[in-house]
Structures are given as C-alpha cells and as structure tokens.
Amino acid sequence: MATKTLSMHGSAGIGKSWAAPTATFISKRPARPGYSEVDASEYSDSEDVLRAKVVCMADLIRASSNFIVYSGAGISTSSGISDYASKTSAKVPLAKTGFSAQASFAHYTLVELYKMGMLKRWIQQNHDGLPQKAGLPQKAINEIHGAWFDPTNPVVKFSGELKGDLYEDLLAWEERADLCLAVGTSMSGMSADRVFTTVSEKAAENQDGILGGIIVNKQKTQYDNLATLRIFADINTVFEMLCEELEIAKPTPSQYSRCTFENQPDAQNDRFTLTRYDRKGRRVEEGTEGDCVLDLSVGSKVVLLSGAKEGTRGEVTGTNREGHYKIRFMVKLKKTGSLRPIERTLGWWWIEAAVNGDVDLLPIVNVGGRRKNSK
Template structure:
C-alpha cells in the first residue's frame, strides 16, 4: 500500500472511500474498482519522498492514463470509478488540468525528460509540452498519421522503437492515472521497477498515483493514493516551484506571428521535399500549404500514402483534413475528418521532428482519392 519507500515506516494504511466489487478493467485485470486515499500526514510524507526521487533522477519520465484527464472533463471509459465531473462538450474542447501544467513545468525545468501518453487528447501539448517530448503510444486525435489504436491493434513502429529506448534509459517512471492492466506500454514502468527491486545501480524505480489499486503496486518504489491534481499542487510546494496557472482555454502561442506563417503556408527549412529532416547542408527546404482546399498525403502510419483535403481549422487553430476511406475491405469510400495539431507545425518549423506528418500532393501527380 506504500511501496518500498514505506518499509519500516509507521504510515497508516489508506482509507477506502468507495467500495465496489465491479472489476475496473474487465478482461484485463481482476482488480475491483474500489478507491482509497492516504491520510494527510502520510500523503505529505509521500510527497517529500516523491520530490526527493525526482531530484535524484537523471532520466525521469511520466506514463499517463485516463485518470489524469478526468478533471478536464474526459471520461475514463475503460474503468468503473466513483468520479463525477462535468464532461467536456467534446473531447476536442477539453482543456489541460493542473497536473498537465505541472508536468510541463517540470519538463521546462529539465526534470522531466519524456512523456509516454496512453490518452489521445492532446492535453499535454495544450499545456505547453512540445511535440518532440511526447510519445502518444496508443494514438492521437491531433495526428492523422497515428489513429487511435484498438486493444488488439498494432503500435506505430517509430513510437514503439521510442518506447523501447526509454524503457532502457529511464531511471524513474511516474505512472499517473493508469490502471496498468497489461498493455505493452506498461513496460516503461515495470522494467525500471524491476531494476530497482533487484538493486540495480542507478535505478530509482516507479511511482504510482491512482486511487484504485493496480497489479503492479507491489513493484512500486512509492505508492500514492490521492487526487491527482492535489498531489501535484503539493509537489509544487515541496519542489519550491511556482504553481502554474492553467489558462481557461487553450490558445496557441506567439508562433503565428513568425514570418513564415502566412495564409497557412509554411516554409520548412529543415526538411527536403519528401518531408524528411535533413541534418546540415542545404536541403532546399520544403513548403507546406495548409490553406483550405490544399491536398496532402500522409507520410507514415497504418494509412501511409492516404490523401486528404484541408477543409479549414477549428476554434483552437488545429487543421481539419478530410480523407475518403473504406472502413472495411470492399466497402464504399466514406469521408473521415482528422485533425492536425498546431503543435506539429511548431515542431516542423523548429526542425524538432524527423519526419513531417504530411506533405502536399505534387501538381500533375495522379490523384485518385
């Protein structure tokens, strides 16, 4: 109930605040959906321990699940919880929580090195996290090359390779709001936790923040039962960093004032005409036209080569692209709208990503879609 850090301490056990015999993740875990909270004194002691672990870490990462976004109005569809929060009008209208903003602040301070995100909601980026710092391993609403992955689906190759890289590199993993019911991505938590349990040099292990139990609680260096946003408010005080002030509505930054952002046309100096980042030398650059009516082609993912048409932007400035797809083999073509997050354009102009998500369909090239 406390993790290895609680061994030898007289910490009181967490108190049950919601008791249920219903399985939290049917088909993936037999653990019920009962919820627990630490008392205030124990929670304070755990926050001190959490801060010490973060300070000692060289490769601290976060592994987030649905629980981090429930206070933003996105329902945790996979679990049966007691949480009662107003739902966002749509998932796309949801705004980042205090926890999202605090983790972004830790990234800006150089403490957090990588964010592995099970959710699809783009809330870390809305809180200011650059695209280069996140691995949206299970799909993303704002990346047309990375559609949401079904439980039986295949992970995107480059994201899986990145996951394996950070599995080996990390010395401390914070699992927040995730039930960790056996997904492949859980390895970023279990591997470093097993290293710490076997006293491998440099391994600090894993921290879990979740009101519900998980199958990996016994592996944790530190186990916290508490409201997620409350934990991060206390962590800010313990780390002596200013509490971030979440904006009421996401606004893209001053990037739109840059000289290469004109009428939704962008000059990308770091990329060649195939959308590949060129390190050094003169690539000649790549122009990307995302004005209404322009046509683009996906450069990676399960639908690589699929073509679409830009139809406009939503209220937050994210591009809307319409694709004609067959939902099943032999079926008729149907229009599907996907979003391209504004943060992808920021990353492209800065040369932060290896491959652009889309390039324009070249004139004169046959376009059958």
C-alpha cells in the same frame, strides 16, 4: 506484513509507520473487465501520509537522471475527459467534445518539470493532446496508443498494433529510464506498461542508479507491490504538493491558443516555409537549408508520410475553434474495397515542431493538383 506494505505504500514505506489508505468508494466490478481482476474501488491516503509520500516523490525526482512519465486517463478526468476504468459516481462534467478539453494542473506541472530539465520523456496512453496544450513540445511525447491531433497515428484499439516508430521509442525509454511515474493509469496489462514494470523490476534487483516506479492512482493496480512509492490521492492535489516540495511556482492553467511566428509572415494565410525540411518532409542536416513549403489553406492537398495509412491523400477543409487543421481523407474499406471519407485533425503543435525542426519526419506534405485520392 511486508507484502501488504508494498501494496499500500511501495518499498519506500517499509519501516515507516504510515497508516493504510482508507476506502472512499467500494466496487466489486473490475476496473477493466477482461484485462485485470483489480476492482474499481478507490482509496485515499491521510493528509500526513500523503505529505510524507510527496516529500519522498520529490526526492526521487531530484535524484533521477532519466525520469519519465507514463500517463493514463485518470490525469485527464478533471479536464472533462471520460475515464473508462473509474466507476465512482463522483464525476466531473464531460467536455462537450474531447478536442475542446483544456489541460489540468497536473499537465501544467509536468510540463514545468520538463522545462526545468527534470522530466525527460512523456509516454501518453491518452489521445487528447492535453500535454501539448499545456506547452509540452511534440518532440517530448510518445502518444503510444494513438492521437486525436496526429493523422498518422489514429487511436489504437485494444487488439490493434502500435505504430512502429513509437514502439521503438517506447523500448528505448524502457531501457533508459531510471524512474517512471505512472499517473492515472490502471496498468491492466497493456504492452506499454513495460516502461513501468521494467524499471521497477530493476530497482527490486538493486541495479545501480535505478530508482524504480511511482504510482499515483486512487484505484489499486496489479503492479502496486512493484512500486518504490505508491500514492493514493487526487492527482492534482499531489502535484500541488509536489510544487511546494520542489520549491517551484505553481503553474496557472489557461485556455489553449495558437502561438505566432515572427519568421513566418505568410502564416495568416496558412502557408509555412520550413527551412529544416525537404519537400518529402524529411529533416535536412544541420547547416543545410530545406525547401519545404507546407500549404494548409482550405482546399490544399496533402499526403500522409507514415503510419498504417501512409500514402493516403487528403484535403484541408478548415480549422476548428482552437486553430487545429481539419483534413478529410478518403480511405478504403477492408470488406468492400470502396472509399469513404474520414476527418482527421492536425494539431497546431505539429506546425511549431516543423518550424523549429524538432521531428525527423513531418506527418504530412503537400501533393500537386487536385487529384482524387489513390487510397
């Protein structure tokens, strides 16, 4: 009975008379074939049980000193981003392009928790940039599986390697976290799942100050019995209730738009004076003035400063509808050694981070002349 309670409610449900979640969609197909045998069926807590669980969730967040979020595709489905693991026919219309998708209520609520000092780090499996569109600064997120808006961090395939600095950051927060909220992720055995499993195992061992893990997902996961709290419900509904329990104003999602800079008079010409960085894109010491000017006007030449393609050169070709920069890089094909063009996007929030001096190393800097790419 205790094992069943753990899988349905988490350890917080032991001794409580919470009803079992009911099935809302039945499937015998695995959610992620080859990674986990958990099927794609979906479940829902009753309204009274859900309310009780959200009260518990709010209490855990208040008690936490190092609360982190580990998000998967499920947090973005209401924004029109497809979810590989979900097999239900109850789909929302997909965004015409993932680059134009807008942040959901859940994204905005988590950003509000960050601004309030409650949320310390966001580990993001998705590539969609929706946390940043909701207002999360780039310095607060680890896009561990790749990012559409970071040319140094292309999407990582299942068999690929994680970016070194991001993996080190993941390990640091694995050790630091006292509470991890896994939201919208099937947690089918990816390396990054450790940020949830480690803190949950510490809680099971009653380590001092460790609160464990919360899972919010309609589908079962292989780690349900590790959770301190297990919630089966619509993600946005959970966060609406959480706002009420934490007594914070419910955020209003809006269309993403670029910010403006009072101290960047040449920004309309796509040129930015970055006094916190040197010409190699490295952040200078506090009190020192850097000499980096980043020119992102059409035709400007740039070079990648990190990642597997470090040193690859590209050319700015324009901006998309939201104002993010499009850059064409020439990359070498492994089989033939020939060059082919690929387009990558630099999210506007990287410009915000650069102006504010938020990151240690910029993703790109300019290179002189209009030389052909060296890679």
